[in-house]
Amino acid sequence: MSLSKNSGPHTVSDRLAHNALRHFSERLIEMLLFAAAAVSVLTTVGIVYVLVSESIHFFQNVPLVDFLTDTQWTPLFDDAHFGIMVLVSGTLVSSAVALLVAIPMGTTIAIYLSEFSNPRVREIAKPVLELLGGIPTIVFGYFALLMVTPLLQKIFPELPGFSLLSAGLVMGIMIVPYIASLSEDAMRAVPMSLREGSYAMGSTRLHTAIHVVVPAAFSGLAASYILAISRAVGETMILAVAAGMQPNLTWNPMEPAATITSYIVQVALGDLPHGSLGYQTIFAAGLTLILITLAFNILGQWLRRKFRENY
Amino acid sequence: MQVHDHPALKAEARDLSFFYGEAKALKHINMPIYDKKVTALIGPSGCGKSTYLRSFNRMHDLYPGNRYEGEIRFFPDNTNLLSPDVDPIEVRMRVGMVFQKPNPFPKSIYENVAYGLRVRGENNKRVLDDKVEQALRGGALWDEVKDRLHDLASNLSGGQQQRLCIARALATDPELLLFDEPTSALDPIATGAIEELVHELKKRVTILIVTHNMQQAARVSDYTAYMYLGEMIEFGKTDEIFIKPNDKRTEDYITGRMG
Numbered sequence: 001m002s003l004s005k006n007s008g009p010h011t012v013s014d015r016l017a018h019n020a021l022r023h024f025s026e027r028l029i030e031m032l033l034f035a036a037a038a039v040s041v042l043t044t045v046g047i048v049y050v051l052v053s054e055s056i057h058f059f060q061n062v063p064l065v066d067f068l069t070d071t072q073w074t075p076l077f078d079d080a081h082f083g084i085m086v087l088v089s090g091t092l093v094s095s096a097v098a099l100l101v102a103i104p105m106g107t108t109i110a111i112y113l114s115e116f117s118n119p120r121v122r123e124i125a126k127p128v129l130e131l132l133g134g135i136p137t138i139v140f141g142y143f144a145l146l147m148v149t150p151l152l153q154k155i156f157p158e159l160p161g162f163s164l165l166s167a168g169l170v171m172g173i174m175i176v177p178y179i180a181s182l183s184e185d186a187m188r189a190v191p192m193s194l195r196e197g198s199y200a201m202g203s204t205r206l207h208t209a210i211h212v213v214v215p216a217a218f219s220g221l222a223a224s225y226i227l228a229i230s231r232a233v234g235e236t237m238i239l240a241v242a243a244g245m246q247p248n249l250t251w252n253p254m255e256p257a258a259t260i261t262s263y264i265v266q267v268a269l270g271d272l273p274h275g276s277l278g279y280q281t282i283f284a285a286g287l288t289l290i291l292i293t294l295a296f297n298i299l300g301q302w303l304r305r306k307f308r309e310n311y
Numbered sequence: 312m313q314v315h316d317h318p319a320l321k322a323e324a325r326d327l328s329f330f331y332g333e334a335k336a337l338k339h340i341n342m343p344i345y346d347k348k349v350t351a352l353i354g355p356s357g358c359g360k361s362t363y364l365r366s367f368n369r370m371h372d373l374y375p376g377n378r379y380e381g382e383i384r385f386f387p388d389n390t391n392l393l394s395p396d397v398d399p400i401e402v403r404m405r406v407g408m409v410f411q412k413p414n415p416f417p418k419s420i421y422e423n424v425a426y427g428l429r430v431r432g433e434n435n436k437r438v439l440d441d442k443v444e445q446a447l448r449g450g451a452l453w454d455e456v457k458d459r460l461h462d463l464a465s466n467l468s469g470g471q472q473q474r475l476c477i478a479r480a481l482a483t484d485p486e487l488l489l490f491d492e493p494t495s496a497l498d499p500i501a502t503g504a505i506e507e508l509v510h511e512l513k514k515r516v517t518i519l520i521v522t523h524n525m526q527q528a529a530r531v532s533d534y535t536a537y538m539y540l541g542e543m544i545e546f547g548k549t550d551e552i553f554i555k556p557n558d559k560r561t562e563d564y565i566t567g568r569m570g
Contacts, residue, residue, distance in 0.1 A: 118375075191414075193410060193412060193414040194414050194416065194417075195373075196370060196373070196410065196414070197410060197414040197415075197416065197476070198416065198426070199370070199373060199403065200368055200370065200403055200407065200408040200410075200480075201403065201407075201426055201427040201430055201479070201480075201483070202400050202401075202403040202404040202427065202430050202431070202483070203400075203426075203427075203430045204400065207430060211416070211418075211426070212416050212417070215416070215417045215418065216416075216417045218417075
């Protein structure tokens with residue numbers, strides 16, 4: 001304390017700088033933190049680098065137009081076709097089924113937990129819900145194959161043993177906790193003053209929830225939906241187990257089909273010679289997957305900015 | 312309380328007490344609210360004036376553990392607003408409220424004003440257009456927003472937002488309008504506009520206003536109540552309260568020796 005008096009304007013910083021040990025440990029911590037950040041960035045860069053560089057070889061052999069427009073995906077046959085739309089259709093159909101389940105259900109649960117349930121119910125329900133998100137997806141896959149498909153076959157007798165519908169439904173259930181949990185956080189962040197304003201107008205709880213809280217939390221809801229889409233598009237095991245793996249260009253969820261992810265699993269498990277065209281399809285498919293996810297992420301960022309609320 | 316030739320009663324608190332859980336926040340308050348007059352509630356922070364105000368539209372019902380004792384009689388029908396048999400939503404249909412911080416909904420200007428009407432089941436566009444315009448004129452905002460009714464309300468300035476909230480409350484023709492420190496988040500010019508508006512509004516609606524600002528109470532109100540530690544210390548005509556308060560505590564507060 002007394003040192004800092006009358007000894008010029010640099011007293012404090014000089015004293016800090018002269019403590020060599022502290023200086024060193026500060027630097028060390030800073031470097032550790034930077035390294036941690038760098039690892040994740042470099043990993044992403046590395047993944048993109050590998051995908052792009054291998055895909056370049058692939059596209060030297062297969063024209064991009066064929067890749068996008070061909071209606072068959074038979075990379076391992078003698079008469080090889082590389083129409084990625086075959087896999088994209090499976091991915092999009094199964095994701096759409098999943099989202100049709102997950103978005104209404106997750107949002108409803110979030111509205112209930114945030115606006116209606118009493119605190120004790122919420123304290124129990126939320127962890128249980130989040131537990132659902134921790135179940136390994138392979139378990140969900142077998143649940144789809146052995147429980148949901150037979151049940152669905154009672155309603156639709158013509159449903160095959162593997163279908164996008166069954167896998168998509170279960171994938172939707174898997175995603176519900178993500179949407180419910182994130183949406184509930186977003187809705188609880190809506191200031192009480194807005195709700196009070198609505199109640200003071202003679203509004204009911206449901207009316208307040210739908211007409212005030214949901215619009216006010218919309219950017220958060222949109223973010224949770226986008227995360228859900230990314231999860232659905234990238235989900236692998238449920239589809240590999242329950243959706244069948246045959247490439248099938250279809251928009252009908254009642255059919256079996258391969259998705260981008262389940263194709264990659266299938267091929268990566270086989271013994272493909274390194275550097276062969278079949279081997280390179282993995283990277284082209286992977287790159288397509290990343291681009292789809294990226295597109296949805298950009299859409300999500302845009303939605304968040306557009307609907308951000310200033311309370 | 313002096314005997315005067317007072318106007319008709321709009322509401323009356325009778326032996327009103329209020330509890331946040333165990334804590335007694337209001338203690339046996341008796342007070343008349345006169346029809347088409349402005350009544351100001353003043354007192355230091357934590358004296359219970361907002362708690363008292365929020366009893367009139369049963370806002371406390373939103374939170375668990377709150378309890379009322381006593382009555383608030385509402386006239387001409389002599390309903391006890393606090394009776395468990397009275398639906399708080401019915402109460403809020405008749406008693407409007409404007410909050411401390413402007414709280415427009417994340418909707419357009421038009422939809423903000425139409426909100427209460429839609430809650431009441433009104434969906435006829437002609438009727439809505441009409442009432443929205445009337446309410447915005449009543450809130451002294453019409454000329455500023457008539458060309459951009461479908462802009463987001465959050466794009467308005469703070470003072471405009473608060474007048475929008477007043478218009479929103481007016482749209483449903485409330486009988487009693489509660490103001491909870493409506494100008495504490497506003498600059499002096501916006502404050503002046505709101506005060507002028509309050510003065511204008513008392514022609515058609517009874518007003519109860521909580522304020523921290525004693526000049527404001529003196530400027531806008533016909534009657535003033537001084538509260539301290541959950542008790543109603545003094546109630547009377549504003550001129551009398553400010554010129555010759557009966558209670559020493561009121562005098563101390565008004566002259567700035569306390570609070």
